Amino acid sequence: MNQKHQEDLSHIRSMMERSSRFISLSGLSGVFAGLSALIGGLYVYQLFKINGINYLDGEHILLDGNLVSELISSGLIILIFAFVFGIFFTIRKSKKYNLPIWTTATKKMLFNLAIPLAVGGIFCLALIYHKIFILVAPTTLIFYGLALINAEKYTFSDVKYLGFSQLILGCISLFFIGYGLIFWIIGFGILHILYGLIMFKKYK
Template sequence: MNQEKDYLQDLTDIRSMMERSTRFISLSGLSGVFVGIVALTGAGIAHWKVKQFFYEVDTSYVDQSYSSDYNNLFINLTIIALSVLIIALLGGWYFTARKAKKQGQKIWTKASRQLLTNLFIPLVAGGVFCIAMYYHRLVGLIAPGMLIFYGLALVNSSKYTLNDIRYLGLLEITLGLIALFFYGYGLYFWVIGFGVLHILYGISMYYKYDRKK
């Protein structure tokens, strides 16, 4: 009986070692919560900018003036989006690095490099897609496109980290596809996808993996 227990324990240890060598398992639930809060803050600022734009635009403006104001609005929204992305990445990296340090694991490994590579390929493609949508004045498709490509990035990179990422990615894709049929309400879907879902995912991850550690 003792030999059988030792054998099972050895198999468990071997499996754990193999998982650590092929998957980056130090993702922190707190990073998900942080990303969600940052996304909600950014969405709030963006919503205020959009309301301010429509309040200030007068019907007597000539088309050229309206186009100029519209371009300025898009530039401001782009700055907000990039700021949210940078802050979210830095915060996510901080909480993940802190968790890896507590677990005595390295954060920069072959698995983490593969994770980032598979994550950024769909993200870059999604960035080009969003630029093309703006170029063709199809701005209502930008938010759904962001959700879809972000979801694809999570699914694509999930094989190098925790399986929970895959489920979050599938939810983001589904939300983005639904948003395609509600043109003009992209910001609300953006809030749900990048804000609410991230916070719920982060809390779930924290209680599932972090808290018991």
């Protein structure tokens, strides 16, 4: 009888978790988002090299309009790839485990995720507008970290650890101005891959 009660409780907990949290998030989304960021970051480094900029020499970098446009385009392409991979692996996991995708929890998670991302995006546009390019990379890390922490209560609780890691990394990068690309590659590339692998192993 006790065993049956435990099974019933376990089933109830599972149903409550499904209704209150977005659990279709796949660890592979993080892995492929990280790979996209890693490849994109290395491409940007090569872009600097082609334009005669030695990024690692610690000197102040002057960016012309064409290079800024290429950097923005590269960032958007990375974002699109990460978004597409996220949708693909989420749908794949949902079908595999017969999980609903568009639920109240999904809407709440996306809303809580979108607020810091939208504000961060506007702040980054203002930095670009005022030609303060040097703070764009730290800003993206900080606001992305805040977004993950804000959305954590509607998905896997492990997301907050990635959020705090991005937030801390972004704050540290503020004191190493000129090396934002390195921190950006670590945060959006390496940390995403590590987090994705851990999540995939834990929740597969």
